[in-house]
Amino acid sequence: MFNLAFSSSDLINILIYFICFKFNVKLYFLPLNLFKFLSD
DSSP, rough: OOOOSSSSHHHHHHHHHHHEEEEEEHHHHHHHHHHHHHHO
């Protein structure tokens, strides 16, 4: 069990980071998927 030493603002920053990371991964793979779709 991890201790809640970090503040809520740090937790929000971590959540924003993970949301942006997932969103950037989707944006990164989207052109590759479109390229595969168009090249078929």
